[in-house]
Amino acid sequence: MKTSKPIMYLMGLLTISTMLLAQPKTTIETTKMSETLYHFKVTTFYPVSTLASIGPDGILLVDPGMEQSYAELMKVLAELSELKVTKVINTHSHDHHTSMNKYLGEAAEIVAHAASAELMRGDLDVLVEWPQNAFPSMSIDSETSFVFNGEEIRLIPIAGGHCKDDLLVYFPDSKVACTGGVLKSGSYPMVDFARGGDFRGFPALARKALSFFPDDVSFVQSHGDNFDYTQASEYVERLDRSIPLIKKAVSSGKTPTEMIDENILSVVADDDHAYPNRGFWIRTIHRGLTMENNGVKKSLIAPLFHVLQEGRGSDAVKLYRDLKKSNPDDYGFNENALNILGYYLLGKDRLDDAIKIFKLNVKEYPKAFNVYDSLGEAYMNKGDLRRAKRNYKKSIRINPENQNGIDMLEKLSSP
Ligand SMILES: [Zn+2]
Ligand SMILES: [Zn+2]
Structure with a gap:
């Protein structure tokens, strides 16, 4: 179903591409944090933070966010400055923080951890379809700093907890820091094992990260409200004690x-x-x-995606069956992978190919409600309302609480 992205977010599976779904409305809350710094809480699928330095050198963005938020963010920035975004810093390469690089990379220099480019070129990001100008043009592998809008900006690589390309971004004059997935408050870490994260070294990395900042620092939280040094210390202690x-x-x-x-x-x-x-x-x-x-298993999406670049849905189904026969334990076979691939095809208007992938998912996971919901949506897009209804009904039979299915069925049944 369409809403699977927010649901996946709630499940903590933040790592899956947001490229695949119809776009809800974007809302932006702006907070001025210092003479030069603005914090934007940008909500498209869910809240994502962006920090901007705005001044005579132009606009620098830390974690610009997802490409679906681009038009709205540019509107807000245009009210604050006539100048362009000339620099972008990514705290790490998860695409909900970085896919706006696609638009900004043409005019702006993109700064990221030295490990980001490899992750972006890898199997995990095939569906993001990064253009060349979205890749970092400045790679950071040791502590460094530069000046922008008259203010020092310190970059500190501290990777291996959330992902292998975590980068701290600190504005010492304003005492504001963006720490991506490394430090936060009130929750527990999200570890992306597939992107080189690990819980084992997380407490030590988080403690080390904290040591770079004074006790009157303000932290920008990637997803949620900003927090202070005391809250960050509690978070680090929570990791130490829980593991x-x-x-x-x-x-x-x-x-x-x-x-x-x-x-x-x-x-x-x-x-x-x-x-x-x-x-x-x-x-x-x-x-x-x-x-x-x-x-962590090999990406199932990547080989199927490559086949779909040249071939049709039926070629991908054949490859899926071959892989399942020859390498049943090596690839990440799961309902979500095929669902994501199906939505990718729906987004490209390849309806027949999407239907083939969703039908395969129904065969593979006949007890899962969401596979019928997705197939129903593909049939609906194709105008085959009879099959669309049939699949939504099946989905609701398995999960009577599938509100999306209930709503769609009602829509399809009304004259
Ligand atoms: Zn992340
Ligand atoms: Zn994130």
């Missing part, structure tokens, strides 16, 4: 569900409303400790 408790429970053979039911992290922190929550953190560490290669 040994989870490790102990894993070694005694407990499952994540048992750990969550027993609330083994209640001694660390009471609040559990921010995402990723403690259940997510427990599952992350359990996965890392019990699965080979932290549960």
Whole structure:
């Protein structure tokens, strides 16, 4: 279904491309943080932070955000300055922070961690379809700084916790820092194992990150409200204290569900409303400790995508079956991968190919409600309302709470 992206976000699967879905309305909240710095809370699919330095040198953006927010962000910037965006800094390469590079890269220099380009060129990002000008033109592999709008900007690589290309961005004159997925408040870390993140070194990296800042710093939170030094210290302490408790429970053979039911992290922190929550953190560490290669498998999407570049949906279905036969354990076979690929094709208006992929997903995962919902949508786009209805009905039969399916069926049934 169309809304699968926000749902995936709630599940903590932030890493999946946002390129695939119809665009909701964008809203932007602006806060002036210092003489030169503005914080924008940009909500398109979900809230994502962008920081701007605006002054005589032009506009510098830290984490411009997703390409779907481009037009709205440019409108807001135009009200603040006549000058163009001439510099962009990425705290890491997750595409919901960086896909706006596609538009900005033509006129702006793009600065990122030295490991970003390789990740962007890799299998994980094939559906983002990065153009050449979206790649970093300045790669950072050691601490460095430059001056923009009369203010020093310090760049500190501190990778390997959230991803392998984490970069801290600090404005010491304004005492404002963007720390991407490294520091935050009120939740637990999101570790992207597939992009080189790991929970094992996370507490030490987070503590080291904290050591670069004075205690009156303001942190820009990537997703959510900004936070202060005390909140960041609490976060680091939470990591330090939670990991040994989870490790102990894993070694005694407990499952994540048992750990969550027993609330083994209640001694660390009471609040559990921010995402990723403690259940997510427990599952992350359990996965890392019990699965080979932290549960990371080869991308299934990449080989199918490459076949679809030249061939048709039926060629991708054939390759899928071949891979499943010859390498059943090597690739990440799951319902989500085919769903994402199907939506990619829908977005390209390749309806027949999308239907082939969604039909394959229905065959592979006949008990999953979302596969029927997606197939229903593809038939609807094609104008085959009879099949669209049939699939939405099946989806609702499996999951009576599938509100998207209920709404679509109602829409299809009304004259
Ligand atoms: Zn991220
Ligand atoms: Zn993010």
